[in-house]
Amino acid sequence: MTPLTAATLQSLDPRVATPSYDRSAVRTGIVHLGVGGFHRSHQAMYLDRLMEAGRASEWGICGVGVLPADRLMAEVMAAQDRLFTLLVRHPDGSLDARVVGSIVEYLFAPDDPEAVVEKMADPATRVVSLTVTEGGYNASAVTGEFDGSNPGVVNDLQPGAALRTSFGLVVEALVRRRDRGVPPFTVVSCDNIPGNGDLARNSYAAFAALRNPELGAWVRAAVPFPNSMVDRITPATTDADRVELAARFGVEDRWPVVCEPWTQWVLEDSFSCGRPPLEEAGVQLVEDVVPYELMKLRLVNAGHQVLAQPGRLAGLTYVHEACGDPLFRRLLEGYLDQEGGPTLAPVPGIDLERYKADTVGRFASPAIADTLDRIRADASDRIPQFLLPVLRANLAAGREIRRSVAVLAAWARSAEGVDDDGRPIELIDSRAETLTARARSGDPLAFVADREIFGDLVDDERFVSAYLETLAALRTRGVRATLESLA
Numbered sequence: 295m296t297p298l299t300a301a302t303l304q305s306l307d308p309r310v311a312t313p314s315y316d317r318s319a320v321r322t323g324i325v326h327l328g329v330g331g332f333h334r335s336h337q338a339m340y341l342d343r344l345m346e347a348g349r350a351s352e353w354g355i356c357g358v359g360v361l362p363a364d365r366l367m368a369e370v371m372a373a374q375d376r377l378f379t380l381l382v383r384h385p386d387g388s389l390d391a392r393v394v395g396s397i398v399e400y401l402f403a404p405d406d407p408e409a410v411v412e413k414m415a416d417p418a419t420r421v422v423s424l425t426v427t428e429g430g431y432n433a434s435a436v437t438g439e440f441d442g443s444n445p446g447v448v449n450d451l452q453p454g455a456a457l458r459t460s461f462g463l464v465v466e467a468l469v470r471r472r473d474r475g476v477p478p479f480t481v482v483s484c485d486n487i488p489g490n491g492d493l494a495r496n497s498y499a500a501f502a503a504l505r506n507p508e509l510g511a512w513v514r515a516a517v518p519f520p521n522s523m524v525d526r527i528t529p530a531t532t533d534a535d536r537v538e539l540a541a542r543f544g545v546e547d548r549w550p551v552v553c554e555p556w557t558q559w560v561l562e563d564s565f566s567c568g569r570p571p572l573e574e575a576g577v578q579l580v581e582d583v584v585p586y587e588l589m590k591l592r593l594v595n596a597g598h599q600v601l602a603q604p605g606r607l608a609g610l611t612y613v614h615e616a617c618g619d620p621l622f623r624r625l626l627e628g629y630l631d632q633e634g635g636p637t638l639a640p641v642p643g644i645d646l647e648r649y650k651a652d653t654v655g656r657f658a659s660p661a662i663a664d665t666l667d668r669i670r671a672d673a674s675d676r677i678p679q680f681l682l683p684v685l686r687a688n689l690a691a692g693r694e695i696r697r698s699v700a701v702l703a704a705w706a707r708s709a710e711g712v713d714d715d716g717r718p719i720e721l722i723d724s725r726a727e728t729l730t731a732r733a734r735s736g737d738p739l740a741f742v743a744d745r746e747i748f749g750d751l752v753d754d755e756r757f758v759s760a761y762l763e764t765l766a767a768l769r770t771r772g773v774r775a776t777l778e779s780l781a
Contacts, residue, residue, distance in 0.1 A: 414467030435678035440500035520562035709733035
């Protein structure tokens, strides 16, 4: 067994691709906040591609852990010289392994926030990128308003505070750059949110305005926040993944990353201080990301919820298991064709029918073994971004809504805490206590009456009628019988 470090790269199994470029010559140009599985399977992979082609040596990544929970990642990054193994699982069961070397530094903000700020303030840093999750922008899913009462935000607004949030860290770095005559870096959100760059601009400018209104206006006007669409199914790493990597390739990696072959990144070409030649690595640089991001969010991300919420009620565990079940596959295909698809405008260069078929094929691949629980986690952040815009658009247009409504009713039903066979279902959500209380109340509308999540949907008579009917059916007849009526 060979532990993964810079010193052992040459002794790894030759079937494991390793960096051919000199990592010691790579200089940091990107600081990335929130180094998890997705960043490592996606953005870090694209930069590694460029470096492997002899490009982008000035665009190495400095990863940053912002939350206390990131300490384990910091330890792994240090022990493995910022290296990790990317395992690409193909539908036929084959497995590609590559060691990715584009992350050349890592800082843990809770231990030394000053080091993180100075790294971003360094003129060599020209891009700050983010994967902080849908809930990491501290904004209401309904109103978009920034929450100035958040304890971390309150802390970071105090003079001389040890900064705890991405807002405090990024804005302080921008202030120092401005004071030193250094142009602002570009902030690139890589989270699955409609208009992720616009949301990031609003949140970081709002925080800056709480420090000083003039500063907020400057951040909004002077700092580029390009929108992006990102896509690659990347399930959480398991012990079984580590064991398989060791058994098949002889590599001991404490935190490898597993992903599907599919990958896509569509990015607005709006940068203040230059950018890597990402188009040479397969990134689509465009003027308008909106058509691409709506396609992905309303078909792939919402489609995941279509399988996960009712599938978990039926006692299913995996995405491919649900997609392979004829009933749930019909539900998914019906949603894509009759609800998600009709809300989309034409997407340049994309055959939507082929894209929908590819989506079903990706979900059906047993190689990834992505769990429904991973998809269901933090649904109060995800569903308002992915599914509710589809439902609202179809309500406004008088189109089909039954499958979207069934997903919401299944979410409410599972929030009661048990599946159709009485087995417990854990609700992993920042709002779990409130959601459970509403789901278990005697009022069948209490769950969707939470206006912080659902806005004014509860005021729509057509929605309410369909929701009450579906929720009652789920409670009395079960999820399978209820879904049969949608076929």
